[in-house]
Amino acid sequence: MGAVLELLRPEFPEITISKIRFLETEGLICPERSPSGYRRFSEHDCERLRFVLTAQRDRYLPLKVIKEQLDAIDRGEQPGSNTRLLSSVKSWVAPATDFSATGGRISRDTLIERTGVDSAFILELQRGGLLTPGPGGYFDEDAAALVEAAAALADYGLETRHLRAFKVSADREAGLVGQIANPIAKGKGTGSGEGAEELIREIAALSVTLHTQLVKAAVRDVLD
Numbered sequence: 001m002g003a004v005l006e007l008l009r010p011e012f013p014e015i016t017i018s019k020i021r022f023l024e025t026e027g028l029i030c031p032e033r034s035p036s037g038y039r040r041f042s043e044h045d046c047e048r049l050r051f052v053l054t055a056q057r058d059r060y061l062p063l064k065v066i067k068e069q070l071d072a073i074d075r076g077e078q079p080g081s082n083t084r085l086l087s088s089v090k091s092w093v094a095p096a097t098d099f100s101a102t103g104g105r106i107s108r109d110t111l112i113e114r115t116g117v118d119s120a121f122i123l124e125l126q127r128g129g130l131l132t133p134g135p136g137g138y139f140d141e142d143a144a145a146l147v148e149a150a151a152a153l154a155d156y157g158l159e160t161r162h163l164r165a166f167k168v169s170a171d172r173e174a175g176l177v178g179q180i181a182n183p184i185a186k187g188k189g190t191g192s193g194e195g196a197e198e199l200i201r202e203i204a205a206l207s208v209t210l211h212t213q214l215v216k217a218a219v220r221d222v223l224d
Contacts (some may be wrong), residue, residue, distance in 0.1 A: 002047070004041050012053045026063055026198075028052050028070065062202035105138040115147045122171070125150060128160040130167055169211070177203045 001017055008015050023029050024039075029048050030187035031039040041049075055061045055069070112119060131146060134141055141147065149162060182201045 001039055001041070004046060007046060007052070008050065011050070012057070022051060023049065023063075026067070028063065028067055038071070044123065057200075061199045062205050064202055066203075084220065105136075106140060106144060107136075107138060108133070111139050111144060111147060114149065115144055117147060117151050121151065121154075124160045128164060128167075130160065130163055173204075173207050173211075 001020060004020065005015060005017065018077045020029070022079065025032065029045050029052070031041045034040055051070065052063075052066050055066045056063075061069075070120060106114070108119075108122065122131065125147065126133075130150065131139075131143060133143075150160070153163065154160075177200055
């Protein structure tokens with residue numbers, strides 16, 4: 001397993017032994033075992049692991065969706081062609097702008113340049129509590145997607161003060177997700193932290209889908 005970590009860490013710095021064990025427990029990877037019980041990772045196992053980690057990092061997919069894609073590949077099908085849940089989350093999981101070359105850390109100037117907004121708009125989002133920089137004042141891909149979405153809504157006349165309603169709703173949903181995930185995160189079992197992370201990811205995907213459908217239904221009622 002140490003060799004696998006050494007192979008993948010340049011591309012996935014956050015990978016840990018417990019993460020790999022958790023993914024094995026969830027059935028995403030199935031390395032062979034030696035007679036003494038040691039895991040033997042083949043090149044195929046490493047590629048599957050890379051597929052999982054890339055799907056999580058770049059597309060924010062829940063493990064359930066990733067496993068369905070892997071199962072489809074194993075059957076010789078196109079990944080995602082028969083994945084029910086994928087269709088419900090594909091509209092929000094992929095960042096609108098590719099920042100992979102920056103390692104996921106985006107400066108304020110780069111954020112402005114890539115999203116096409118001005119400094120005043122960024123400051124307005126921050127003052128409204130909609131945008132928060134991370135350590136060192138850097139942003140990430142999610143922040144970039146948020147800025148682009150906010151800018152697009154602004155083109156339709158929705159000001160930052162209007163977007164506060166979305167923030168309030170998101171905070172409430174996050175609180176509900178936390179109530180479910182916290183008991184798992186505090187558990188003492190192996191992979192409890194990773195389990196909470198994946199649970200949060202999947203519930204978030206479903207909550208966004210539910211929110212989208214509710215808004216669509218409400219808009220239809222307004223237009224009727």
